[in-house]
Amino acid sequence: MPAGWVAGDEVYGGNPTLRADLETRQVGYVMAVACDHRVTTVTGKYRADELVERVAKRAWQRLSAGKGAKGHRFYDWAWISLVGGQDEPAGHRWLLVWRNRRTGELAYYRCYAPGRVPLATLVRIAGRRWTVEESFQTSKGQTGLDEHQCRTWRSWYRWTTLVLLVHAFLAIVTVTARATPVPTGLVPLTLNEIRHLYNALVVTPVADIQHVLHCSYWRRRHQYRAHKPTTSANRSRSHEDHEARLEY
Structure with missing residues (x-):
């Protein structure tokens, strides 16, 4: 290229x-x-x-x-x-x-x-x-760019090519998903969250799909609240969420 x-x-x-x-x-x-x-x-x-x-x-x-x-x-x-x-x-x-x-x-x-x-x-x-550099860090954390043992050039080349292809796939899916308006109270889908869902629903399908989706919404909802400015009302709500999370 x-x-x-x-x-x-x-x-x-x-x-x-x-x-x-x-x-x-x-x-x-x-x-x-x-x-x-x-x-x-x-x-x-x-x-x-x-x-x-x-x-x-x-x-x-x-x-x-x-x-x-x-x-x-x-x-x-x-x-x-x-x-x-x-x-x-x-x-x-x-x-x-x-x-x-x-x-x-x-x-x-x-x-x-x-x-x-x-x-x-x-x-x-x-x-x-x-x-x-941020993309390299994401590839290391999400798709295993730095996990190859580098025994030979050919194996390293194949590993790196596949890893970057997976990263490109996740990035494209993330951009496509973000084209749809995000429901109120949720953060947009991240590359990390999409990787988690793809592994749970496609690579190694689980029996209880609704449970996986519920956990995903729960994470995005709490990430959304964590980004909001802290007020007395939010602090009280965060305490209630913490209690609910322990119960969950």
Whole structure:
């Protein structure tokens, strides 16, 4: 499957061979680099943290790196044009800088694109790396991505392919299920809940289907209440639910 962009952490961003190979293939990338990573501009060679001190205040832009659990993730971003070497492929190169508005924390990204792209595109790709990492964590927890013993390449490849296929199946079912309005008092179906139901109703069918569905509704109802702001009335209701749960 062809990829339009590559994203990675400092391990990959600091690898000049990998960056050169991607540029030769004309594949854009946004990869994190360390604060002491050296880059070249029209005025000379600098460390990334030295170069960011030269960025004017008006150069920072507040952009979203994508949606998180609590909505859009807005941060300050700035970019600085870099100069490529004479033996490097044609294209556009930048140093992308991320800044947390509350803490002032900084992060740096080495970027490349065959053609000119807006800052918002680089920010979107940087944010996608977090989504990819979240997907890996979900695959490990829900479908066993990290449970193979890696004895041979072929067996590892088959295992990983099947695991990611299962993850894709669960993700598609989750999105499809969420297209239907959720009943009042329940959280939307999650990938974890769908996996649990699929195992209980399809993989190893149980005799009492109604019991499984009742337990699923019970979990979603209590998850919904757990996300609501706590008030005196809710605290009283939570105590009653706790007593009912013990009895159940």
